[in-house]
Amino acid sequence: MPRFFVSDDMLSRPSAVLEGEHAAHIKVLRLRVGEQITLCDGMGHEALCTIEDLAPGQVQVAVGPVTDASSEPAVRCSIYMGFPKADKFEHVIQKATELGAHEIIVFPCARSISRPDTKSLSKKLERWQKIAVSAAEQSGRGYIPQVLALDSFAQAAVRAAQADLAALFYENEHTRSLRQAVEAAPFTTAAIMTGPEGGLTEEEVQAAQDAGMTVCSLGPRILRCETAPLCALSAILYAADELA
């Protein structure tokens, strides 16, 4: 069923009017009066709505009862990724959103080649957030993951370490597996931290460990920087029984 993210106040009224992009999209989909769409506030709430009137550029719907979005994982997984090249980060935003990430956080690493300055960063964040919105719509998410940029690795490590399961993936870790970290204790929040193209430095891994993160392996194969977080996210959602 077609799904549109709207402001939360639209869900609280008995009827709502969609305009602009949403109205245009409904026209493209050739929806008719009487057909149903889902309106979602992007914060985990949604309502089944019925199209009542179709005018050019304006679609009026009857708003049904508001419920919790059924497609949201109970485990909240945050992706923490050292600034990779832009196209790779955009790939991760799209795929992590589809898979069910709660938020996607980027930060500079010692080996980050790409580090946008403050001005270009704010434009990029806008663009990245749009990618998350679009992927959330397409995949039927009830929550739009926030894309955030932090100023430093240290800041990222301290924030990530607050998760119940705070895992940093490092290719030189050969002892502790993700599975051991997952099975160590129950969790409702998870942080998945990975490095940029050139990997994390030993100092960064140590700093993350000092901040309270668990260093884990994802196995003997060397995953690209854009593959590792999505593999870990898939595995953690599987382990938490959220791929069901």
Added chain:
Amino acid sequence: MPRFFVSDDMLSRPSAVLEGEHAAHIKVLRLRVGEQITLCDGMGHEALCTIEDLAPGQVQVAVGPVTDASSEPAVRCSIYMGFPKADKFEHVIQKATELGAHEIIVFPCARSISRPDTKSLSKKLERWQKIAVSAAEQSGRGYIPQVLALDSFAQAAVRAAQADLAALFYENEHTRSLRQAVEAAPFTTAAIMTGPEGGLTEEEVQAAQDAGMTVCSLGPRILRCETAPLCALSAILYAADELA
């Protein structure tokens, strides 16, 4: 350590000479006499080799004892994918190879938009195999996954059904989860079948089931056709303890 795929007879002699692309690559990496590289036959066997002589376009190495590649999963996972658009399939080949897939198989589906004819298919297969070789080298695989094209969905379903765990992922399956299929019985081979952009038809799902495949859900979020097989592969490798 740099890794090169060579013909298997090169591993059986005490010394070997690398030429062409491999010699050029060794030059680019600025490797010196005495440094080590891994030669691998792409069939699961590898040898630690020491550079003995560097001449223009020719690198001679002393070949060490041949061992089983340590980076190969014990579980052999085959990806079966309905022909998607070319760029998406290339993405899946690269990522599935990195993650540890054993083979990658493509076949026409009722809703496949892209269906190369016989002539263009043989060129494409060559190109696809190169993507697998390159991803296998970069990720340190000991085995190069074969990329195969089958003629029909029926052929794919019959072949896939021979795996111990033969899972078809379908967005309209809401009862059986991948986890239930994984936990039903031990497995050393797994088939992961997913559809093209427009999804599988009910008839295809029924045919796969008749062939002996298990229809599973990957959860309530709608994954793109290129995301679903990689999510399932990550989850199955995690479940089989192969991400350790």
